[in-house]
Amino acid sequence: MYIRRNLPPSLILWFCAKHLAFFILLSSIVFFMYEMLGWKWVGIPFLPVGTIGTAVAFYVGFKNNSSYERLWEARKIWGSITNNCRSFGMLVSSSNMIESETIKVLLERQMAWCNVLRIQLRSVSNRWSPGWVPREVEFVMQRNGRPAAETENVEFYSKRYLSESDREIILGKSNQASEILRLQVRDITNFEESELLDGFQCDRLQRILNSCVDMQGASERIKNFPFPRQYAYFSSVFVWIFVCLLPFSLIHELGRNTHELTWLVIPCSTLISWIFLTMEQVGDTSEDPFENGVNDVPLTSICRNIEIELFEMIGETNLPDRIKAVEDILM
Secondary structure: OEOOOOOOHHHHHHHHHHHHHHHHHHHHHHHHHHHHOOOHHHOOOHHHHHHHHHHHHHHHHHHHHHHHHHHHHHHHHHHHHHHHHHHHHHHHHOOOOOOHHHHHHHHHHHHHHHHHHHHHHOOOOOOOOOOOOOHHHHHHHHHHOOOHHHHOOHHHHHHHHOOHHHHHHHOOOOOHHHHHHHHHHHHHHHHHHOOOOOHHHHHHHHHHHHHHHHHHHHHHHHHHOOOOHHHHHHHHHHHHHHHHHHHHHHHHHHOOOOOOOHHHHHHHHHHHHHHHHHHHHHHHOOOOOOOOOOOOOOHHHHHHHHHHHHHHHOOOOOOOOOOOOEOOEOO
């Protein structure tokens, strides 16, 4: 997640430098053909191109709204995960019937769950072509190193927060985060049967764990169901059709009355094309909030905050440091 209020020119150029060079080159070629070679026939009436531009603007706006909804839904899901972990920790740590060592096991298992889920969500998508990395992910990798899913793994957190018996149970499971929640449900059920907790307390804890299951499923839905490609692909195609036709129509309009202003096709076409392409890229970089990109939901920071709060509930004083942004990117 990029945290600065304003985007510096270096970040903007990172995403659009090559495209700006193409737009300048294209409009310069059109100007050269129209003025230097006298090929007036390259000019296109502006009305059809303007109509295309209007349609493209509406289409890109629809795509961007849909992309933002995916990003915002992902953030709300992880806000709910944070609240569920807090509620679970509060209820467990306030019980007078459960031993302190057992409370620590339950809370550390909850920490393991959110971190294992984070790693599963940030695993490299199988939708990527071999050897190809999205531009927004490449930007993060150059500043933060490899994606978290490649530098951390489930084994690291299972050894840190799970007992040996728990590690043996989740080993080899296809969805290890779900298996950790199953262990939580198993222990809460055992507490009720052994009367360490009454039915009301167990019911509240079970509801919280059920909500965790729902939030995990919602996260996996966003991860595993990509933004519909028919919307994303044709949005890009339509934008490129428009920006490629734009200089031909602009020079026609600029040259209708006088040839002294036809040179304006270069800056005007470049600016308009950049605006449309930027709108397209805003949607592209927001549609997958768990792909290690610059607009990702800051899962690592959220998980670390959960760890700190749960540790404080069991009286731990040696707390891990909060995650800090690296070059304005919080992961």
